[in-house]
Structures are given as C-alpha cells and as structure tokens.
Amino acid sequence: xxxxxxxxxxxxxxxxxxxxxxxxxxxxxxxxxxxxxxxxxxxxxxxxxxxxxxxxxxxxxxxxxxxxxxxxxxxxxxxxxxxxxxxxxxxxxxxxxxxxxxxxxxxxxxxxxxxxxxxxxxxxxxxxxxxxxxxxxxxxxxxxxxxxxxxxxxxxxxxxxxxxxxxxxxxxxxxxxxxxxxxxxxxxxxxxxxxxxxxxxxxxxxxxxxxxxxxxxxxxxxxxxxxxxxxxxxxxxxxxxxxxxxxxxxxxxxxxxxxxxxxxxxxxxxxxxxxxxxxxxxxxxxxxxxxxxxxxxxxx
DNA sequence: TGCCAGGTCTGAG
DNA sequence: CTCAGACATGGC
Numbered sequence: 001x002x003x004x005x006x007x008x009x010x011x012x013x014x015x016x017x018x019x020x021x022x023x024x025x026x027x028x029x030x031x032x033x034x035x036x037x038x039x040x041x042x043x044x045x046x047x048x049x050x051x052x053x054x055x056x057x058x059x060x061x062x063x064x065x066x067x068x069x070x071x072x073x074x075x076x077x078x079x080x081x082x083x084x085x086x087x088x089x090x091x092x093x094x095x096x097x098x099x100x101x102x103x104x105x106x107x108x109x110x111x112x113x114x115x116x117x118x119x120x121x122x123x124x125x126x127x128x129x130x131x132x133x134x135x136x137x138x139x140x141x142x143x144x145x146x147x148x149x150x151x152x153x154x155x156x157x158x159x160x161x162x163x164x165x166x167x168x169x170x171x172x173x174x175x176x177x178x179x180x181x182x183x184x185x186x187x188x189x190x191x192x193x194x195x196x197x198x199x200x201x202x203x204x205x206x207x208x209x210x211x212x213x214x215x216x217x218x219x220x221x222x223x224x225x226x227x228x229x230x231x232x233x234x235x236x237x238x239x240x241x242x243x244x245x246x247x248x249x250x251x252x253x254x255x256x257x258x259x260x261x262x263x264x265x266x267x268x269x270x271x272x273x274x275x276x277x278x279x280x281x282x283x284x285x286x287x288x289x290x291x292x293x294x295x296x297x298x299x300x
Numbered sequence: 301t302g303c304c305a306g307g308t309c310t311g312a313g
Numbered sequence: 314c315t316c317a318g319a320c321a322t323g324g325c
Contacts, residue, residue, distance in 0.1 A: 024306060124307040127324060131306080176321030181308085218308045239306035257315085258307090281306080305324080312316090 004149065005067035007059040008050065009074060013082055015057065016105025017047060020077070023282055025109050025228045027119050027132045028139075028156075039139075040076070041065045041112070042155050044148040063153065064146035078107035086275035094249060095283070102286060103279040109228055113196040114189065115156050116229030121182050121216040122175060123224070137173045138162070159189035181216025188214060200230045204266075207232065219259055227274040236265030236273040245284040 017036050021029035029038040035046040042065030050056040061067040074080060087100050122134045139154040142165040146153055157165065167183035175182065188194050194214065199207040207230065211222040223237035238246070238258040246261055247254045253261055269276045 120306080123305095125305060125320080126307090126322080127305040129325095130323060133323090171321095174322060176323095177308090177319095178321080216308065220307060224306075237306075240304090241306065285306095303325095305322100308320090310317105310319090313314105 004060045004062040007061075007067075007070055007073070009057040009059060009070065009079065011055050011057055011079065013079070013084070013107075014105040015049075015077070015079065015107060016103075017049070019103065019106045019282055020109065021047075023106060023278065024128055024285070025278070026111055027128075027135045035060075039063070039148075039153050039155055040068065042144075042146050043067060044153055045073070063148040076110055078109060081107060081275070083107065083275060086269075086272040086279065089269055089272040089276055090279065099283060100279070103282050106275070106278050106282055108231070108233065108274050108278060110231045111229050112156075113199070113225060113229035114159060116225050117185060117189075117196065117211075117214070117217075117221075118156065118162075118182065120221040120224040120228075121185055121214075122178055124178060124216065124218075124221065134173065134175050138170070138175075141165070141169070141173060159186045162186035163190045178216060181214075184215040185217070196229075200232075204232055204234055219262060223262060227277065231274075233271045233274045234266050234269075236262050236269065236277050238262045238265070239281075241281055241284045241288075242277060245280050249280075 018031070021036050021038070022031070026038070029036055035048045037044055037046040039045075043061050043063035045068065046060040048058050050058050059073060068076070083104060083106060087104060090100060118138070119131060119135055123131050126134075135156070139156050142157040142162055143154040144157070144161075146155060163183065163186040167179050170179040170182055189196060194210060199210060202210070204226065207226060208222050211217050211225055212219070217225070220237050220239055223235045226232040227235035227237060238261045243258055243261060246265070253264055256264070265277065266273050
C-alpha cells in the first residue's frame with residue numbers, strides 16, 4: 001500500500017478496454033482520469049494503454065491485498081486468448097467484416113466466480129447501470145473497506161460476510177426479489193454446500209447443473225457464471241439481446257426458445273461460444289446505443 | 301408516464 | 314415439457 005506497484009504488460013492481441021471491462025461481463029470497473037480501475041479482492045487495479053506504445057498496457061495497483069502478479073493479470077484479462085479465432089468462427093454468418101472489426105479487442109475475463117455469481121443473480125430482469133449500482137451498494141454496506149492511494153474502497157463481501165449481512169438488510173439496498181436468492185446463495189457457498197471454484201474441474205453439464213441448484217440461478221445466470229467466472233469457453237448465455245440478435249441473423253432458429261438457442265450456440269461455436277456471445281452482445285448493444293444517438297464508442 | 305431491463309420461479313394445461 | 318404471470322425496482 002506504500003508505493004503503487006507498476007507493471008507493463010505486452011499485448012499480443014488487440015485489447016479494447018471499454019468493450020472488455022464495461023461490456024456487461026464485469027460491473028465494478030469505471031473510467032476515471034484516463035484510467036480504468038476496479039477493486040479486485042482488496043487491491044485496486046488501474047489500467048491504461050501506454051501512450052507511446054499501444055501494444056503495452058500500464059498497470060498500477062494499490063490496496064490492502066498484495067498486487068496481482070503479471071501472470072494473474074494476463075489470466076484475468078484473457079490477454080493470451082486469440083480473439084481472431086472467434087471472429088473467424090463468425091465468418092459466413094452474414095455479419096459484415098467491418099462490423100466484426102468493432103469487436104476485435106474484446107476479451108473474455110476470468111473473474112472471481114463468487115463475484116460473478118453475485119453480479120448475475122442481481123442481473124435478472126435488470127439493466128447494466130442498475131446492476132452496477134447494486135454491486136457497489138452491497139460492497140459499501142456489507143464489504144470491508146480498505147485504503148488505496150488515499151481513498152476508501154470497499155471489497156465485495158465474502159460469502160460468509162454476505163450470509164451474515166442477511167436478506168433483510170439486502171432488501172433495504174433495493175435489490176428487490178433477488179434478495180432472498182442472493183442470501184441463500186451466500187449461505188450455500190459459506191457452508192460449502194457448493195464449491196464454486198471446484199466446479200471448474202467438472203465437465204460443463206455437471207457444473208451447470210450444480211449452479212442451477214442455487215436459488216436465482218437459471219440457465220442464463222448459470223451460463224454467465226460458467227463463461228465469465230469459470231472460463232468455460234463453450235458457454236453461450238442467452239439474454240434478451242442475444243436472443244434478438246441470433247433470431248435476426250440466423251432465421252433457422254428464429255422460433256426457438258432461449259434454452260434451445262443456448263444449446264445451439266454451445267454446439268455450433270464450441271470452444272468459441274463464450275467469445276462469440278460477447279461479440280454478438282457487444283455489436284447488438286452498440287447498434288442500439290447508436291440508434292438512440294448516444295454517439296459511437298470508438299475503442300481507445 | 302409507461303415500457304422494458306443480461307430472468308427465475310411457480311402453477312396450470 | 315411448455316408457457317403465462319408474478320415479481321421489486323429503476324433506467325430511459
């Protein structure tokens with residue numbers, strides 16, 4: 001916590017920070033003073049492209065936890081995943097190459113599974129700005145605070161802390177009917193009825209089935225945890241945006257249910273499914289935003 | 301002001 | 314198994 005740890009990471013693939021960090025996978029990143037920053041555990045991580053060399057990423061870390069190692073960061077950011085493979089998987093799908101290029105810097109994060117579970121239990125029938133607020137509120141009210149560069153930051157509460165915090169106080173944070181789900185999830189993890197991290201060694205179907213025993217975790221939330229937290233690259237979460245874009249782009253699935261579309265995506269795109277899902281999600285939301293005249297978000 | 305939001309759960313047919 | 318309604322709240 002004395003000297004902020006400074007690291008530079010070499011980028012072998014394009015990295016679009018806003019599309020990756022603010023693209024609906026993670027909810028605690030924010031853009032401030034030219035840096036992207038978020039608390040990861042008890043450490044605040046700050047990222048920006050090096051001005052003199054866009055192939056390098058500047059990293060600064062400060063907080064109560066130890067700094068992440070270079071390999072931890074590369075792993076978290078998916079820096080060694082070649083997204084070109086996933087873009088290739090979309091060739092022939094009728095998406096113009098020029099449009100696909102808007103997604104060339106997206107990476108699949110490997111977030112903490114617990115944080116991912118919390119975020120996506122909150123996500124049901126909600127929207128990205130609100131999910132972000134809910135997560136922040138929970139960290140502030142139920143998490144431990146620590147210092148980082150002179151400011152106060154709140155870590156997301158561990159399962160046991162959130163279980164102790166309880167459903168009643170969660171209700172007061174305006175998370176609505178998700179409160180009992182989240183409280184129950186916290187209890188299940190705290191009591192070790194489910195080993196979230198351990199799920200990563202199971203096969204996809206087993207891990208998905210176990211996740212779905214958690215209240216508030218249906219097919220879509222399970223797929224998000226599998227993809228964004230446990231790095232199951234064959235996961236294909238289908239939400240309203242994906243449903244819409246897939247139905248429009250692949251007429252043969254237009255009449256299918258979300259569950260069938262998820263199954264279809266998983267098989268069709270195999271190990272690229274999670275990346276393809278991120279790409280489609282990004283393109284669909286980008287189109288919606290520009291229609292509403294919110295200008296374009298040109299990557300860094 | 302209403303409609304919709306990164307759905308899930310429950311009960312009915 | 315499939316499908317409509319309810320659900321708690323707020324963004325736009």
